Amino acid sequence: MSSPYAVLKNSIEKGIGESLAALGYSFQNINGTIETKGVAGDISCSVALRLSGAAGKSREELADRIASGIGRIAFVEKVTTENGFINFHLDKPAFSKEAIAYIMKRREGSVRSDERKTAKMIVEYPSVNPVHPWHVGQVRSAILGDVMSNIYEACGYVVEREDYIDDLGLQMAEAVWGTINAERLGIERDAKKKFDHAVGEVYVSVNRLLEREPQLIGDIKKVLASMEQDGTYESKLSREMAEEYVRAEYLTAFDFGMYHNVLIWESDIVRNNLLGAALGILKEKGITKRPSEGKYANCVVIDIKDLKNLPKELSGLREESKVLVRSDGTPNYLAKDIAFHMWKLGIIKDCFLFRKFMESQPNGAPLYTTGPGGDRMDFGGGYGAINTIDSRQSYEQMLIRVVLDSIGEGERVAMLKHLAYGVVELESGPLAGRRGTFAGYTADDLLREAKEMAKSMIKKGDLMGAAQRESVARAVAISAIKFEFLKVSPERKIVFSWKRALNFEGDSGPYCQYTYARAARILEKSGLTHSGIDGADLSQFTDERVFSLVKLMAMAHSMVEKAAAEYRPNVITEYIIDLAVSFSRFYENIPVLKSNTEEEARSKLAVVSAFAHTMRGMLGVLGIEAIDSM
Secondary structure (H helix, E strand, O other), X not given: OOOHHXXXXXXXXXXXXXXXXXXXXXXXXXXXXXEOOOOOOOEEEOHHHHHHHHHOOOHHHHHHHHHHOOOOOOOEEEEEEEOOEEEEEEOHXXXXXXXXXXXXXXXXXXXXOOOOOOOEEEEEOOOOOOOOOOEHHHHHHHHHHHHHHXXXXXXXXXXXXEEEEOOOOHHHHHXXXXXXXXXXXXXOOOOOOOHHHHHHHHHHHHHHHHHHOHHHHHXXXXXXXXXXXXXXXXXXXXXXXXXXXXXXXXXXXXXXXXOOOEEEEHHHHHHOXXXXXXXHHHHHOOXXXXXXXXXXXXXXXXXXXXXXXXXXXXXXXXXXXXXXXXXXXXXXXXXXXXXXXXXXXXXXXXXXXXXXXXXXXXXXXXXXXXXXXXXXXXXXXXXXXXXXXXXXXXXHHHHHHHHHHHOOOHHHHOOEEEEEEOXXXXXXXXXXXXXOOOOOOEHHHHXXXXXXXXXXXXXXXXXXXXXXXXXXXXXXXXXXHHHHHHOOOOOOOEEEOHHHHOOOOOOOHXXXXXXXXXXXXXXXXXXXXXXXXXXXXOOOOOOHHHHHHHHHHHOHHHHHHHHHHHOOOHHHHHHHHHHHHHHHHHHHHOOOOOOXXXXXXXXXXXXXXXXXXXXXXXXXXXXXXXXXXX
16 A cells, blocks of 8 residues: 555656656656645645746746646646646545555554665764763764664665774873873772763863873874774773773663664774775775875875866865875874775675674664674675764765765765764853863753753653653653754754753644644543544545645655655654644644544544554654653
């Protein structure tokens, strides 16, 4: 059984395409001209507005000619035109009947794609440096990556969730040096403190010391050099500290309902010669050179101007060359990231061994890791990859794409997406990990504060036990936090505010949870089971308030597909706010539990049940729990 909305939309696209062809015109993206909000019909198409200039006709005349050539379309009662728009007016009872039947059959699955794709999409997130706890900026990265993973799974893709652990960078070297010199820093390890918070204190203390004694950076760089040599004390300590950090980090991730498939360690990229293989390919393709004199003597560099298909953002830069390997033989972040992406996209294969890092996460799935021992496994080699990295890294991410394109991997590169998100700042100013401004603004702080606020808002008279109150408060808190970060377009900067983040009203996750809970209570009060309302007759519903809700529910899976195509989770938050408002309008104007006949009651309850399934499914895509009582 196909989605009635998909059938309708595909039929409209086909009808418009055939009419345009008969008139001698073509248009590549008819789907992009179809609109459902603020339109004269139930669905409208603006293709005539886009083509009128090239066609040499007025938009009104062209719309009339296109409309007259459209044949019969399923669920469409009539086609009209107005101001150049082609408007499709639906047979409301017929469409409602099929739409509700589809939702009732598939329940929460109605928001998911009908197709199962064999392609693998790799999503990398949050990939934070293991030197301090997640702060609110990194919460945004983690939430975006997790929800994009959910969105692609809902679209039928196989999704591999990867977390890149940078256990070799200068920041990690500062934390390692600080641990070795803890006595000098006056730091004593508190065994009760989460390790990510404990190592954050070390990292901040080292940077404060560097402000007073900048010459110490030389000692820290020596530690970094030792960390990059396999088998040294510093390399072993770095890995042990990073692993302990990751275990603490994942306690936070699990609290937010986030899970991964595999950890990829920077040290393993070096240890397993992935970097060497990548540099070999670049040299073979003539992408890199090693000057013997001048500014870049004995470095491995890329001449940016020589790369293929150079975008305008990279042309005309003062920096003509980009170093990959320094003169002392140490690779930089960009070199390792190019190598990593060659593995991600299957350009380089079978370079890692994998073992279990955790036998079982709270979702029941194991978490695997690269390492010195283990087995070959089917990780990497994706059809496409999405990286949630803040917009300040756009230059490096663009350069990776251009380098891969230049070695002849343009087809793979087309499916490599940098999901650039705007940085998160505090109302008091920018976040700076080395200065410790994350203190009080960590993911753990945020969730704790939100849970306390949620508890205070749960009605005292509710017949909830302590455990249930705790569970509901946690679900509401996570909903408030996730919605705050998701409802803004990813590229926009966020100035973090406790007041907005913990907003439980208006355009918020808790408001959407509340509308679901209201629907659940209505169904409970009715006493009818799912089978009791399945197949209800909806032919009586011509009321616009009912049909607008039905149409929105029918569109759910197309909104998920749109969010995937545009890499914008806020498409879904905007949709479910509209859905919640539409249901509230329906509920306030239609006496659901008061009906003249049993059939009328069944029909109203079928709409309520369909809404509950749709809202539950869409909240699930956002990683938000639907609560029956709140």
